[in-house]
Amino acid sequence: AAGVIQSPRHLIKEKRETATLKCYPIPRHDTVYWYQQGPGQDPQFLISFYEKMQSDKGSIPDRFSAQQFSDYHSELNMSSLELGDSALYFCASSLATGRPLHFGNGTRLTVT
Amino acid sequence: SQQGEEDPQALSIQEGENATMNCSYKTSINNLQWYRQNSGRGLVHLILIRSNEREKHSGRLRVTLDTSKKSSSLLITASRAADTASYFCATDAGGAQKLVFGQGTRLTINP
Numbered sequence: 001a002a003g004v005i006q007s008p009r010h011l012i013k014e015k016r017e018t019a020t021l022k023c024y025p026i027p028r029h030d031t032v033y034w035y036q037q038g039p040g041q042d043p044q045f046l047i048s049f050y051e052k053m054q055s056d057k058g059s060i061p062d063r064f065s066a067q068q069f070s071d072y073h074s075e076l077n078m079s080s081l082e083l084g085d086s087a088l089y090f091c092a093s094s095l096a097t098g099r100p101l102h103f104g105n106g107t108r109l110t111v112t
Numbered sequence: 113s114q115q116g117e118e119d120p121q122a123l124s125i126q127e128g129e130n131a132t133m134n135c136s137y138k139t140s141i142n143n144l145q146w147y148r149q150n151s152g153r154g155l156v157h158l159i160l161i162r163s164n165e166r167e168k169h170s171g172r173l174r175v176t177l178d179t180s181k182k183s184s185s186l187l188i189t190a191s192r193a194a195d196t197a198s199y200f201c202a203t204d205a206g207g208a209q210k211l212v213f214g215q216g217t218r219l220t221i222n223p
Contacts, residue, residue, distance in 0.1 A: 004154075031209055042200060042213040044153065046140060055208040090154055097209050103154035 002026050004093050004104035012110045013081050021076040021107045023091030031055070032074045033101060034066055035090040043090060049074060049096070081111045116199060117215060124220040129160050131188045133217040135201030136181075142204050144177055145211070149198045158186075158199075191221045 005024040013019050021069040025032050031050045045058035049068040060066075063081075068074040078085060088108050092101040119134040123165045137144070145154040161168045161184070162178045168175045174187040188195055200216040 031208075033211065039166060042215045045210050048209045050209055058210060062201075088152070089191060091221035093154075098159055098203075098204060101147075101155070101211055102157070105154045108152070 004088075004091055004102050006104035006107050008107060008108075009105065010108050011084050012112065014112055015081055015083060017081050017111075018048035019078045019081060019107075019109060020091050021078070021091075023074045023076070023093075023104060025072055025074070026095075026102055027072075027091030029072075029095050029102070031094045031097065032068055032072070033094070034060075034074070034076050035092065035094045037088045037090060037106075039087075041066070046076070078109075083111050086108060086111045118217050120217060121215065122220070123217045123223060124215050125144070127190060127191060127221050129191055129221050131191050131219055133199050133219070134183060135184045135185070136183045137203045137214070138176075138182065139200070139205055141179075144184050145176075145202045146175060146184075147200045147202060147213075147223070149200065149216075151198075155200065160214075187201075188219075192221075193221050193223050195219060197219045204223055 007022045033048045034046040037043045046060040047066050048056045052068040065077050066076045088106045090106045092103040095102050113179045129213045145160045146158040149155045159170045159175050159176050173188045198216045201212045202211045202213045207214045
């Protein structure tokens with residue numbers, strides 16, 4: 001069965017650089033979520049999209065933005081990177097609101 | 113955590129024993145879900161319990177929900193070494209398209 005695909009798997013950036021993370025949800029899933037998980041921490045909700053429209057926002061810094069495209073893939077854009085942005089970034093999709101989330105394997109971002 | 117706490121934060125038991133993890137949350141919910149995460153990997157959905165349900169089973173998993181106490185528990189029976197992982201509860205924070213996770217319990221099963 002198709003799963004959520006994230007790219008790249010690993011990304012190393014320097015402070016103040018920008019990064020773009022990509023997510024391809026499971027076909028026919030109408031909601032995409034982005035989470036940030038620091039070492040030993042719980043996943044923190046960043047933002048979600050329902051049918052390509054932003055539906056909810058969490059603790060996402062102003063330096064970050066995200067969008068969902070007509071083919072349903074989503075991108076998380078991160079600018080002016082800081083050391084504290086180093087984390088695992090997960091994308092997830094769900095068939096509908098209230099249904100289980102299916103997670104990708106994440107992008108490990110390291111900011112040096 | 114945005115939504116609540118998990119208890120205990122770490123649990124180490126012998127293979128074959130039962131493991132119980134607890135989760136508390138703060139706001140009203142439509143459903144509560146449990147997820148498992150192996151180190152550095154994506155989370156995997158285990159079970160979903162709706163706010164009008166009190167108990168649910170799936171294989172060796174048993175989940176209870178007490179909405180009056182805003183708490184849930186996950187029981188894993190006859191644990192196996194492969195159950196070693198972190199376990200998170202998550203709630204829909206009152207219906208938004210925003211699943212909020214608790215701090216997780218790191219479970220270690222010793223062979």
